[in-house]
Amino acid sequence: MSKPIAGSSWIRNLQRNKWIYVMIMPGLLFILIYKYIPMYGLIISFQNYRPYKGIMGSDFVGFEHFQRLFTSPDFWMIFSNTLILFGLQLLIFFPIPIILALMLNELRSEKYKRGIQTLIYLPHFMSWVIVVSISFVIFTVDGGLINGALESMGFQRINFLLSESWFRPMYILQVIWREAGWGTIIFLAAIAGVDPQLYEAAKMDGANRLRQMFSITLPSIKPVIVVLLILKIGDVLELGFEHVYLLLNATNRQVAEIFDTYVYVSGILQGQFSYSTAVGFFKGFVGLILVMGANWLAKKYGEEGIY
């Protein structure tokens, strides 16, 4: 990368670095075609969109759909459900891959470590349908494994699947089971990049493994953790439609309905594309604010941030 030349025109800069720009072209094109151009469709959230009339032919209605969303009696329920699930993801799920990666790093046998890594990646490749079906079989009241065990130990059966209070634990446990192993990849890579001289120096100073972990490994991968945290926050409202929809039922709707499932029922199923888009728009907006906030906070505390 060349240093910016003071006072020179950007054309000269462009000429000098033209191959670099050519090289980033495919990436830029990808983002343009698949991320930016489709945003044109957001227009329909201000329209009374009718599929057969097209975007050009539909009538504009201004903020009507947003009004309908914010005045909907379910809005706050959905909003808070979404945020709570997000909070659980952040507080409970997010640290687990880090801890796992640190633990894997302490394993001495390389073979054993690789074996474990492969095993914990596996659940990631199962679809949510399978994960939820498996837990259905395990947790059902009629002949489920867990309830059978509870009963044989003299406890009451618990209806895990049809209960408001069990939805969130079930949700987060399934997320951990499926994603925790996969999440370790980046952290392991970051740990592998830590300068071995630091450990050697620490050993000389008499630091034990635990001390090394807290004083060298963790501080070294902190920038990675911060970046991933910010990215995670960007996905705030991507809680997995499929997953939540599969867990959703009449008894847990009060805690389980999130924006995605709400859009599916009141939007897609009824062909109300404009309303669905308005909700999606709002969702994206909240995500944007959170990312910018997190980035600002990270910078304020002296970290790199993502931009």
Added chain:
Amino acid sequence: MKRTWIISVLAASMMISACSSGNGQSGGTNAPSTNGEGNPAPEPPTKISWVTPLHHAEVPDSRIEELIEEKLNVDLEIQYIPAATWNDRINAAMATGNLTDIVSMTITGGNREAIRDEQFWEIEPYLDQFENLKKLKPEILDNTRIDGKLYALYQGRPFSRQGLIYRKDWADKLGLSAPANLDELYEMLKQFTENDPDGNGQQDTFGLADRGDLVSGAFNTVASWNGVPNEWGEQDGKLAPAFMFPEYMETMNFFRKIRENGYINADFPVTSKTDQQNLIINGRAGAYIGCMCDVQSLYTGASQLNPDAELDVHNRVVGPSGEFTVLSGPGFNHPYLFPKSAVQTEEELLKVLAFMDSLMTPEIANLLYWGVEGEHYNVVDGHAVPVSDQGKLDREVKPYNPLEVGEPTTSGRLEGKFDYAPAQKAIELFADNEPHVVQNPTLTLDSDTMTQHKERLAQIITDATYNYILGEMDEAGFNNAVERWKSEGGSRMIEEFNEAYDQLKS
């Protein structure tokens, strides 16, 4: 800072060029090519595309499709969509203008608006030209009308196939006969649970296997036996939704009681149809309420695990009123519509209708429904008897069934006959149900609120019903849900339907 500027300028200029070239291309590929290939044959085959739901795991073997193409000189392009994602896919196809010449679709919700907006051909003026199509039953065609206009052809279905399937061997052992009323049904479920019907000395059976579907599961059928109207009913001369009738509450109490006592699978609101059927098949539950047509597959499964298992079907269960009433469908499966975006001229429409007309000849109708004679079915006493290889039928014939037009009485298709007696009895009971069916009076009525908020509003009541049955909600709670339903659009829906209803009556 400067570098970022350059990048964004570059990006912007590229976006513009990408946009314009993209538009130019997509604009050109709009029109569907309808003219045939340069074929030297005297009459090139008519190209016909059709999008249809697939109720099986795989797209069928194309043999029957080829036979039809050959016999009718058409070039068929059938697009299969898994039935589970049917509605959203049709919506998406409509949004992108990718509809086929013939579309099998529902005529509720947003689709209704599109139909009303003249996106589909009105076919009434043409029907008389076609020998077979004009035989279609007017009372069923009427059920597909929108604002009194006819847009759709249909595949006929018996009005009501609802009934009870139960373990005959268990009932015999316990000295029970088929339940004639709800009290006897309750007694049957109770004894199936408590009196060890399978004789293994353990209390490991229960009465009713149900699934998380109030409509086609057990609930609505039991409700209709109990005298609850079909979705909407008349109360003091006004239309009111079914759940405002006292019988609805009684039906919920019935279910609440059987669940409290363990006579039904406790997890039924989250049980799938497969799991529900497995409960019968592996001998854990003894009763199944829903489509009596399921008796064949239930028996096939159950007899493999336990050769002594016997099933029977039964339809007449009466509620406190003493009169037998049962839930009814509209008499058709998916209606077939013809979008103007794909069928662009009247001439093309006539060709497509001629094709539909020829599907109603006995030869083609049998081919679509039963398959190839001698290979998939045999004719015995003027009835079609399918071969016993269910896997072969599922692979080669069954997925074509949703393409049938009309029903045996209008198309001359053979009626089926089953070797398995209860399956044959089920068909007879469909006919026995017919004089007692309760129709949904709002089927052809219109309500804007219904069109826009149907799913969301229905969910309030469905949730409340489950919660009441599970004992999570009391009567006051249920009434609160009804009030919520009213305030979120239900009241308007009632008004709109009554307005339309009054107009219809006058």
